[in-house]
Amino acid sequence: MSTHARSVAVVGGGVIGLSIAWYAARDGWAVQLYDPAIGTGASWVAGGMLAPLSEGWPGEETALTVGAASLERWPDFGAHLQKFGPSVFTTDSSLTVALDSADAQDLATIAEWVSAQGHELQILGRAQIRELEPMLGRGIRSGLMAVGESAVDNRVLLAALQAACVASGVELINRAVHDLAELDTDQIVLSAGIASAKLWPGLPVRPVKGEILRLRSRPGVTPAPSRTIRGSVHGRPAYLVPRGDGIVVGATQYESGEDTQVTMAGVRDLINDAEALMPAIGEYELYECAAGLRPMTPDNLPLIGRVSERVVISTGHGRNGVLLTPVTADATLALLNGTSLVEVKGTEPQRFAAVKENS
Template sequence: MSTSGVTVLGGGVIGLSVAWFAARDGFAVEVVDPGSPHGGSWVAGGMLAPITEAWPGDEDVLALGVESLARWPAFAADLGVALSLVGTLAVATDVADGEVLDQLRAHLESQGRSATRLTRRELRAAEPGLGPSVRSGLSVPGDLSVDNRDLLRALRAACARHGVRFATESTQDHEITVIAAGAWSRDLHPLLREVIRPVKGEILRLSARPGALPPPRHTVRAQVSSRPVYLVPRAGGLVLGATQYEAGFDPDVTVGGVRDLLRDAEVVWPAIAEYALTECAAGFRAGSPDNLPVVDWLEPGVLAATGHHRNGLLLAPVTARRVLDLLREGGTR
């Protein structure tokens, strides 16, 4: 047990997970977060998908993601959050898109991972609502997903149960500060200024109207004319994403982004034409040069837990565990 105090800057999934782990371990914790509708944790698809996110050159990212994914069932159970265990279908709509999936499959095999190649007929047996343009795909049963907003609510409640204080500005003079403010972390310490950058993404939320075909059971990640789009099922609807721009902190949802997401998603799942569009949102991921998070001491008493890019939700358990280990070291590099 520790009697040290910890101020966590950031109330997204990383900040809340760090606060929860630290408070359970006996630290006095305050979470400082002014709140933003553009936080990456709130504007997220909820995919826990290190396998289908894998790509040559990101082998360390894959290894870290797989390690964290293994922690997720216990992490979710402790929080009382439901996980979707159905898995992911990665699909292609033309020859070039199919070649991208072939590259992914070859890369996974080189890393000792596997994904099962599916024909058009096998894909439709798994998801009858897939569009006629979907011609091939991969089954990745190990990938999971979670409702990101349920997760944030559960984390906040778990923090409150363990005595975590919440504030929009710091009210405590704690010995240790953890910078976990996502893309905004870059402005909170000089060593992060040139390391962390905002990567803008747009998501849409859709609700199935009466009489419309229900959402798919699986998460569906597609390549449509070389453009990526994902469809993540929610109760009675879908989350669609994700555009990706190097546009600084531009908060606008663009007409072009919405158009592209809806057009490509309709190719994959034509029934969405009958759905209701209930939300358009832009959020900011915390990019880093090598796509790996920065989780380490910046100086005595100041820790960073940021730079998770597309994998903030996925890496929450392993990041919180790593930060707790560093906190137990006592606040020195």
């Protein structure tokens, strides 16, 4: 490490920490990445949707700006990762469907507002949806198409990021950090998900449990959708994300501390909601039920900013960690190099009074 002018320790080995470590190493930093179980946690359980436009809502300008900036970076980000494994992409568009009149009105509201912000969305009628995705339920009334809202296989992504880190000279250290004072590098990046709040006073990051199902295709089953399908069933958000070998179904959301056990109620709701979107989904093999802990903040925006001369925070991405990976890596590298990225304005940790700064 003595051949490098600058050194940085990245604490956290999910998609955010791995991408930051990779970017920093490419930029000439000597990088150590610390995590007791690299490539696991919330990143391992994620659905992999990249959907900032179809999840937009009036008044959430910062979330849309940050999400759209990251979505724009994903094609190049994914292309660079193909040097280290297969393509991470599984779909190239998303379709959000409405099962009742209230949901249909919400889709119209989203389309109008997001279009006014300069992004293109298209409202589809029942017949158009049937033509595009005939396996979907006949009770669907309308849909919102977002071309370019791709999805990625989170586990392929994690493997590619680890390979990219190794190839770039990142030192992967499989142990936990209990105090940032243990680290002797020039700079520190804290990207430890729900553990971040234990390592920096006042960070408003809490665990929110999310359960998913992974389904495997079988001979003769109804084909999976060709794009990500999202909807609201009895007020619960639901999604179907195609994979090479099947479908990921998600996701529940519970405030349950650090409990990662999958519940019968969660599985029941996921199956019922999935069947409302795609009635024939019961033909698929259920081969995995998993739960992860999303690192959530009170306003559902990440924490990206410098809190001391040595420490940069990049955490609290909630359910959008995969989506926000490229823009977070860019923003964090800018902070390490003494500048800032305008696209993430509004994500500074200091927007919360409890976040303490040290000189």
